[in-house]
Each structure stands twice: as structure tokens, then as C-alpha cells.
Amino acid sequence: MLISLLINPRHRLYVTAACTAVMLFLAGCATMPTAPTASLEEAKSAIRSAEKEDASRYAIAELDEARQKLILADKAVVSEDMILAERLAQESIVTAQLAAARTEAKKAEAVNEEMSRGADALIEEMQRVGDQQ
């Protein structure tokens, strides 16, 4: 039977066809790109943590851009452009991180301003009291 499969030209044709089908199937699997799930998840969590830091107040433009990039990345997944999806997800991540970083910077600056204003106010008050003397 096995020998006849190899020897019989008709059988050989079947085997060849089957092999070709399998190979084609495998090849198809190999080129079919998988969605960048990890990057998309990371982008989501980066946006969420920026939101938690109140980025919508201090860096709304960057936060919006990160959200937009994530939406585009999801669209790219739907249209099976996984390379584009991965890039957009990465861009969404860094932009969300930037939103958080700028928010933090602005908050820190505000704290410092408040501190120095407090000192200035005190100085001014002292001078006023001094002038009244």
C-alpha cells in the first residue's frame, strides 16, 4: 500500500496535491499576522494611568492624542494591518506616558509656585506691617 502510493503515478499525484495543500495551509498560517494584543493592552493601561493622574486637566492634548492613536490601532487590527496596529499602539503608549509626565511636571511646578508665593506673601506682609510702623 505504502509502496503503491509512491510508485503508482496516480497515487503520487494525490500525495503531491495533499502535501501542497498542507504546505499552503502552513504558509498561510505563518504570514497571517497576529494582533499586537500586548501593546494594545499596554496602551490602554498607560492611558488609564494618565487619566488617574488628572491628565485631562493638565495635558488634555496629549491624552486625546494617545486615545486617538489607540482607536486607530484598533481599526488597523480590524483591517488586519498588524504592523500599523503595533506602531500605533506604541505611539499611543508613549503619548499617554508623555501626558502623564507633563501632568506631573505641571503639578510639581504648581506646588513650587504655591510655596514661593507663600513666602513672598509673608515677606510682603512683613513689609506692610513694617511700613505701618
Next chain:
Amino acid sequence: MNTITIKYARECYRVAGVIVIAVVAAFAVASCVTTPKMASGAAEARDKLTVLQSNSKLADMAPVEIREAEASVLIAEQPVGTDAALSKHRVYMADRKVEIAMANAATRYAESQRAVLSQKRDQVRLDARTREADRAKRQAAESKLATEAARVGAAAAAADAASNKAEMQRQIDLLKAEATDRGLVLTLGDVLFATGRSDLKSGGNGTLDKLVAFLNEYPDRNVAIEGHTDDVGSLEMNQTLSQQRADSVKNYLLQQGIQPRRLLASGMGETQPIADNLSASGRQQNRRVEVIIKNPPSTIPTASTK
């Protein structure tokens, strides 16, 4: 000899030509390699990163982020051939990484300044307290000084009052006034007036001038001026004459600037003699004007008993 020289020169030209061609080719190859190297925008990201790295205040604040940014910029700077989308992506990533590094450095720098700021604030607070304490001390000193001054002032005022009193007494003595229930009575003798005349004689004005000085010194004292005559002539005539004499004195005082409301002039006629009218000397004493300097409303009369 000549042919050898020409041959040598030709050889030289050939070598030079080869060198020129080689150099031109090398340049051409080099330009082909360098031209497509950098993605557009990578240079800008590099510039931004360089600015951050050369900022001595910020560069040390975010070393990890700067290293990551550096790596991204290096990737962006790599040639990508014709893949414009990849090039754009890499530049975007590099730019964002640099921006993140900048923001983090700014945050940490701000945080590092807080120690200085709070130190400054503490210093200001300390100064404030010191000044407050100083002020309190100064105020205490000032109020002590004020108390002292008040005490001295009061003493001075008392001394002043005493000296005022003494001064008034001196002036009263000077006027030769007599203290009575009605006040100080100053009698202007008849030397001021001739018999039957009401105009003042010039000689007696020394006494009146003293009176003016006294009234100027004590503006709360009002004055009643009473004219008196002897019994020579009719009652009516003497009444009129005494009134005229009193008015005469009043007018003189008015001329000297004493306010009219302080002065009241009245004629008593011959009704209140202070001596008998029988002798010439008695009549002379009766011809007189009495100026009564009234006691001020609230003061105990200042009496002078000669």
C-alpha cells in the same frame, strides 16, 4: 634625453587623470550613501535631546529617560530606505521619548527646588518672628518712654501751672487791683479825667496799658467798667458824665483790641462815693472809674491781699 622627459610627463598626466577620476567617483559614492541616511524630523529630535543633555540643571535629573530617548533617536537616525511610514513612526517615537525625558527632568528639578523653597520660607518666617519680637520690644521701650515723657510732661505742666499762677499774681500786683467778691477791682483815679470832662487824660494810660496786657494774657476774663463822680453838679449830669467816662475807658480798651463782648460799661453817677464830698481830696477819690475784672466761671478767685 628629451624623449625620456616627454615620456615621463605623459606618465604623470595619466596617473593624475586616474587619481581625479577616483576622487570624483569616491565623492559620488559617498554622496549616494549619505543623502538618504536621515529620516526627516530625526535631526529635530536630536537637537531637542542635545539641548536637554547640555542643560546642566536638567540633564542629571532624568538619566534613565534620557538614555531611552537617546536610543530612540539613534533608531530614528538609521536609514530606512523607502519605508516612509516606518521612518515617520520612528521619528514620532523618538520625539515623544525626548519630550518625556524633558518633562520628567522638569518635575524632578522642581522637586529638588522645594528644599530651597521651604528653607527660604522658614527663613522668612523666622525673620517675621524676629521682627515681631523686635517690634514688641521696641513698642515696650517706646511706651515706657512715653510714660516717662507723660510723667515729665505732667510735672512740667504742674510747674507751668504753678508758674502761671505766680505770673498772674505778679500781674495782679502790678495792676494794684483789689480782690473782692465781684472779682479784681482796679480803680482808675481821677487823674485820668478833668472835672466835668469824660475824655482820658494822656498821663494815666500806663495803668490802662497794664490792664490791656492783663486782658490779653487771660482771655477768659471779662470786664465791667463802672464810672463814678463827685456830687458837684446835678444828678442827671453826673449820671451822664459817669457813663461817658466808663464808655471812654471801654473805647480805649476796644482800640487796644479787646473784644467788645468782654466789656460792659455803666455809669453809676454820684451814688457810690468811696470818700466824703466835702473836701477836695474826698471828691477827687470819688471821681473814678472802677474796672472789675470778673473771675472766670470755673476758677476759684485769685485773691491778692496787699
